[in-house]
Amino acid sequence: MTNTRGKILDKALEMFNERGIEYVGLRELAAVLGIRVGNITYYFATKDDLVFELSQQLSKANAEIIFVDENITMTGFLEMLNRVYLNQVKFRCLLLSFVHVMEQNKLVAAAYKTTQRNRNATISANIGKLAASGYLDLKNDEEQDFLVSTLALVSRFWISEAAISFAHLSSQEQIRHYLRLAGNLLIPYATAKAKRQIRDFLSTGQLASIS
Amino acid sequence: MTNTRGKILDKALEMFNERGIEYVGLRELAAVLGIRVGNITYYFATKDDLVFELSQQLSKANAEIIFVDENITMTGFLEMLNRVYLNQVKFRCLLLSFVHVMEQNKLVAAAYKTTQRNRNATISANIGKLAASGYLDLKNDEEQDFLVSTLALVSRFWISEAAISFAHLSSQEQIRHYLRLAGNLLIPYATAKAKRQIRDFLSTGQLASIS
DNA sequence: CATGAGTTAGGACATTGTCCAAATGTAAAA
DNA sequence: TTTTACATTTGGACAATGTCCTAACTCATG
Known part of the structure; x- marks a missing residue:
């Protein structure tokens, strides 16, 4: 520009x-x-308009990453999560002021509501695909809802916790920590091949950090 | 006063x-x-000094609740979590501005660092007691670390997510949701008697809300 | 050259947290 | 009771903030 x-x-x-x-x-x-x-x-x-524009950039960047993948694998799911985390680092100012921005900035709040609804539905759908493809063994809807809820919470606030508790670590190390957390969250429900993919991804598969 | x-x-x-x-x-x-x-x-x-005093009140209130219980049960653990959540509702302004306050307010930040270290150690110890008492079946340290990390993240940020995504629910309903989440988190590692206590607590055992 | 839309400059305004000196209140000492 | 010393309260000043408005400038087009 x-x-x-x-x-x-x-x-x-x-x-x-x-x-x-x-x-x-x-x-x-x-x-x-x-x-x-x-x-x-x-x-x-207003300053809010400026912040809103930045939030739109993040939204757009995430939209290119988060979609329902018919042939998703556990590795693919974790890579998707990884890419989202990298985006969030690029726009971390927004996530670190998340609640503040949402309370003050009506524009951002309105846009977020609809975006988040779609996003959770997409994650839920992908989790469903993983179950259908023999990566996850989910007994009932509550287990799926639990996974989606927890993944959503972690994805939204990992960067806030990292800023406070893991400020001494690099972004890449922080991301590794929260990807590991996500992986451990899935493991109790993972089938054998999914467990292999999770362990494999966590030990070697992390995407490169941003420049 | x-x-x-x-x-x-x-x-x-x-x-x-x-x-x-x-x-x-x-x-x-x-x-x-x-x-x-x-x-x-x-x-x-300064306004920061005023906020610091409030954060001290929260800290004190939590200190009366969070301690290592030699004879802890799964029910007791969830009740402890419930009490912490109720305290957090009383001082929700602090948690909703958590990152903001920690970045700006050196006093609060310094106090939080030491408090949080003790708190995580206490939670970790109680999880250990639960494992020793046959409530949790933990294969290795990583599983325990995962539970502690995730519980810490949820306990710190549930109220922020609730303010944005579940504003239409009452505090009590919000707490119920996140206690359920914590319960589901523990279930894969819970023994039979622990599972019973979790299910029992989630269906009937929630503590009354604040006045 | 003249026009007009797009852009930039400069300053005014109300509000914020912070700070300070003067005024007031209070309670013990003379 | 009067004096003294200290604690409390007042009222206003200050710099910094986001917002707003008007005048000035730029530059392609007629």
């Missing part, structure tokens, strides 16, 4: 990620960009 | 819980109390 709007978005994401959305003022952002505050408000009437 | 300091703390907690720490200004708090802003800063030099 070479235009002003794009520059604002890029630098805002960079600074928000480093120091937190609430702690980066528009004047400081403007100063770093060598422009005036009024110029930012020309493109984004 | 009839003194000014106590009144400030009580009303602040009430308003923070209702509308969020970030959205209640000191002037509004002072106005509701019928005092001046400077009077608040006399007792709490």
Whole structure:
């Protein structure tokens, strides 16, 4: 992006990620960009609008990753999770201010509601496919709901816990920890071939971190 | 509490819980109390100091609940979790701004570090007792670490997820949902008698909500 | 060159947390 | 009772924030 709007978005994401959305003022952002505050408000009437645009970028990036895969394997499922986690690192400022943003920013809140409904349905469908394909042994709907609920909770808040409790670890190490957690969550319900894929993925299969 | 300091703390907690720490200004708090802003800063030099005091109250309340019980049962463990969740509802403003507070408030962050270390150790010890007493069947340390890690994550962030996704439910219903989640998490490792206690607790045993 | 839409600059505004000096209240000492 | 010393409360100042508005500038098009 070479235009002003794009520059604002890029630098805002960079600074928000480093120091937190609430702690980066528009004047400081403007100063770093060598422009005036009024110029930012020309493109984004409010700071919320700027944050909303970033949340849309994350949403779009996730949409390219999360879909119902008819031929999903346990390895594929974990890779999908891995890719989502990597996206979340890129937009970590949003997830670290998750509750705050959702309470304040009506735009983001409204968009999230619909996105999240689809997302949970997709995860649920994939878990169902894994069961149908002999990767998971689920006795009833409650077991499936439990897995989906827990995976959703972990996926939403792992980065918040990591920021507080595992700040000394790299993003890649943090992701490894929470992928391991997800894997352990699935293991009691995993068939033999699924267990092999989980153990294999956790020991060698992690995707490369972002640049 | 009839003194000014106590009144400030009580009303602040009430308003923070209702509308969020970030959205209640000191002037509004002072106005509701019928005092001046400077009077608040006399007792709490900064807003962070006020928040820190509230976090100490939560810490103290939890300390009375969370301890290593030599004769712990599965029912007792779930009751302990239930009591912690009820405490968290009382101080939900702190948990909803968890990451935010930890990033900004050095006092709270420092206190939390040591508290959390002890707390995780205590939970881990109780899980160990459950295994020793024939409630849990843990094959290795990794299984125990997994349970402790996941329980810690859920216990820290359930209220944040509930505020966003289950705002239409009462606190008691929210707690029921996350106690069920914790129960389901334990079930694959639970012995027969533990399974009975879990199912029994989830169907009838939930503690009453706060007034 | 002139026009007009798009863009940028600069400053005003209300609100926030913080800080301070003066005024007031209170309770023990003289 | 009066004085003194300390605790409490007041009222306003301060810098920083997000938001808003008007004037100035840029630049392709007629």
